[in-house]
Amino acid sequence: SALIVEKTTDYPTAEYSLVEDVALHFTRLMDRLNEQRLFQPHLCDVDIVLVQQKRVFPAHKGVLAAYSQFFHSLFTRNKQLQRVELSLEALTSRGLQQILNFIYTSKLLVNAGTVQDVLNAAAVLQMTHIATSCQELIQTRSLSLAMASNVALTLDGCGKSVRLLCTVRLLLSWDGRSVKAG
Template sequence: MGRLNEQRLFQPDLCDVDLVLVPQRSVFPAHKGVLAAYSQFFHSLFTQNKQLQRVELSLEALAPGGLQQILNFIYTSKLLVNAANVHEVLSAASLLQMADIAASCQELLDARSLGPPGPSAV
């Protein structure tokens, strides 16, 4: 998976799909197979549209920072969530049907309401 992450970050021409957040005009290169393996949303999307090479996401609730953290998790198995980004990551995970990440974010929010804030690595 490390090589695929390197392609995503440094050789986007080797990726087979671009995720575009329309409101912000942010582009995130990725690999369909990798996205589909981790997200039911992407699995359904790519199964129905096999030739799709550009996915334009017009969802106001999907922020670039949240999507970036989700992609980082998919490619590295590391999710860095803190008080500043937990809502963005939770929103992205919910929209992309990634229940485990959404649950982890919700646990962090619940824990924050019970104690002092602090960064967390999930």
């Protein structure tokens, strides 16, 4: 698509500005970053490792920090961090994968079999808007009463004790380039 040409007085050295539709511009940007994450991991600057599942998720620190308070705090305190190792039972590959997909694409795909994993991941990563939406989905769609009460307990646990566990372990296991939690 062509850029929109606008006369400008905002910049003393420019007579015209060429502008792309903002939504299209940022959609393209996130599409490219997602492609890097999925197919060109060497262009990413951090690996998120789920130790128990032996899974590595390449990502971009700036993108993660923009969406997750957990990652924002972690990367702010540890600027050279290139690897984050997590050993938390509440955090599964399936849940983390869906959260990363959401961060990069704005689409969160859940069903009765995945909603708990996504809710747990959102709670651990301090993404309360996603955790709340998952809880609301469970309640309004009546996925099952048993699952709804289980999810509520999990959210309480992740929101407090798991986060504290992460904080303690991060302080103990920092080696300059990678950090271990769990």
